[in-house]
């Protein structure tokens with residue numbers, strides 16, 4: 001197994017509080033042995049919008065993720081490239097945008113369909129790391145060749161929790177005492193098949209792997225993919241108590257906005273399939289859902305987030321107990337967000353901030369926080385049921401716009417591996433290159449060829465997202481059109497000041513967008529309309545903007 005190269009970091013104007021710890025890191029780097037290389041723990045959550053204490057949410061209890069944030073750099077404005085699982089994951093795990101992976105649905109494997117692109121874990125594996133996958137990292141199925149991209153990405157077979165198979169079965173006890181396949185699914189742990197839940201099993205497996213890594217001679221890259229708060233909201237019922245229904249508000253903008261083009265709306269078909277939602281006989285495509293049920297959905301989403309938080313807490317506390325916190329980078333993110341009634345929607349599948357914006361934070365030992373002293377823990381487990389858990393120093397934040405596609409070069413750079421070179425256009429024939437940015441300057445890491453992206457005004461930073469549609473009006477497959485049915489692509493840019501989207505003709509055979517064929521447009525200004533309810537596209541001079549939509 002090849003040894004990893006020494007971290008190619010050089011210190012640049014680090015702040016005083018980091019000065020002493022940086023010295024020890026620098027000497028560690030000079031050691032140039034596998035034992036000194038930094039490990040990586042990448043936590044990927046499914047459908048998690050930044051409804052977290054550390055993102056300013058006053059209701060949600062997430063003390064363990066907040067504690068991670070307090071020792072991290074947190075990106076306030078991080079965006080996914082497409083708000084649906086498989087396309088987003090394949091995009092950020094390969095460091096390429098959906099127009100390069102050519103995956104907008106669930107039905108192709110990029111290595112045969114687009115190009116033989118390297119992945120983040122593959123890059124670490126090829127540089128001497130033990131790479132391990134637990135839970136949902138790649139989206140399962142065709143999009144990762146039914147193998148989570150094994151053997152290319154992983155040192156051994158990925159782990160999937162055995163209780164995952166019950167997620168969509170009748171395991172939710174309804175008011176009638178019978179078991180149903182519901183959307184709202186608070187469970188009694190004594191009552192569920194196998195007596196456990198997938199995320200709990202994943203945490204246990206991840207901890208078991210970390211214990212094994214303690215004695216490993218190679219550094220590790222461990223990716224842990226959590227399922228909650230993805231639907232159904234199947235979580236231990238005690239978490240419901242954190243969110244009394246009378247304290248749950250509706251979305252601030254629960255109506256479908258007047259000026260929203262029909263093509264931009266997605267009819268959230270998947271929750272309608274759950275038995276409890278079906279029983280409500282909700283009108284397709286616009287609803288609405290009765291307000292008491294809206295509150296219950298929000299309650300269960302937030303309860304799922306707190307349950308997830310306890311799993312993250314157990315995992316990080318174990319990392320700490322194993323004394324791995326001083327040499328492990330921790331990255332935390334999600335594949336995309338989820339609308340909890342905003343714009344009358346209850347799903348991902350759109351270009352709004354509420355579905356494209358994701359939590360993103362990086363803990364880098366000695367850089368974003370001082371190393372723990374002897375006997376000290378950075379990540380003691382914190383119970384969301386303990387009210388004192390609310391008090392938490394917020395750590396360092398940046399409001400700069402960043403994209404998930406930048407995760408690959410950033411993790412490579414932070415670990416001191418070769419950062420993939422910028423991709424040529426097109427890059428289908430290039431196996432290892434990056435379409436995102438190296439976010440190294442946020443860590444005071446010197447970057448020999450710093451991205452021109454960062455030289456200008458932060459107002460010029462852009463995050464790109466896109467979403468396909470089969471038709472101009474919402475229909476049964478508007479949420480998740482198959483490639484052959486895509487007729488329109490919504491290309492969207494977000495800057496610190498606005499979100500601008502054009503829905504243009506798209507030919508799925510040629511993968512060609514026609515920017516002369518504009519079906520609809522959206523423009524929202526962040527300051528005056530942060531929730532994106534007042535589309536001012538028609539009022540604006542937008543003749544020149546479409547040029548900037550191509551990344």
Ligand SMILES: *[C@@H]1O[C@H](CO)[C@@H](O)[C@H](O)[C@H]1NC(C)=O
Pocket residue numbers: 116152
């Ligand atoms: C794709 O990349 C993998 C990993 O580098 C390599 O083993 C494989 O041979 C490549 N496949 C093709 C068709 O080039």
Ligand SMILES: *[C@@H]1O[C@H](CO)[C@@H](O)[C@H](O)[C@H]1NC(C)=O
Pocket residue numbers: 111112145
């Ligand atoms: C996908 O999986 C199949 C079945 O295991 C295998 O034969 C094929 O080589 C894999 N594709 C690639 C590109 O590795």
Ligand SMILES: *[C@@H]1O[C@H](CO)[C@@H](O)[C@H](O)[C@H]1NC(C)=O
Pocket residue numbers: 241242243244247
């Ligand atoms: C619910 O709201 C009330 C009134 O604001 C507050 O006193 C109480 O602490 C809240 N309960 C929870 C669990 O947040």
Ligand SMILES: *[C@@H]1O[C@H](CO)[C@@H](O)[C@H](O)[C@H]1NC(C)=O
Pocket residue numbers: 258259260535538
């Ligand atoms: C913008 O103009 C188009 C074309 O005239 C029209 O169909 C659409 O309803 C207008 N949108 C808004 C928000 O006024």
Ligand SMILES: *[C@@H]1O[C@H](CO)[C@@H](O)[C@H](O)[C@H]1NC(C)=O
Pocket residue numbers: 281283
């Ligand atoms: C469902 O709603 C439709 C109208 O929206 C109504 O015609 C139908 O009777 C309802 N079905 C049930 C079972 O309530």
Ligand SMILES: *[C@@H]1O[C@H](CO)[C@@H](O)[C@H](O)[C@H]1NC(C)=O
Pocket residue numbers: 028036323326327
């Ligand atoms: C991390 O801590 C362990 C145990 O305290 C120690 O053996 C190891 O040398 C430390 N590593 C670094 C990089 O500081």
Ligand SMILES: *[C@@H]1O[C@H](CO)[C@@H](O)[C@H](O)[C@H]1NC(C)=O
Pocket residue numbers: 505514515516517
């Ligand atoms: C692009 O759209 C314009 C306007 O609808 C149309 O005239 C043109 O033929 C289209 N181009 C292609 C290549 O389809």
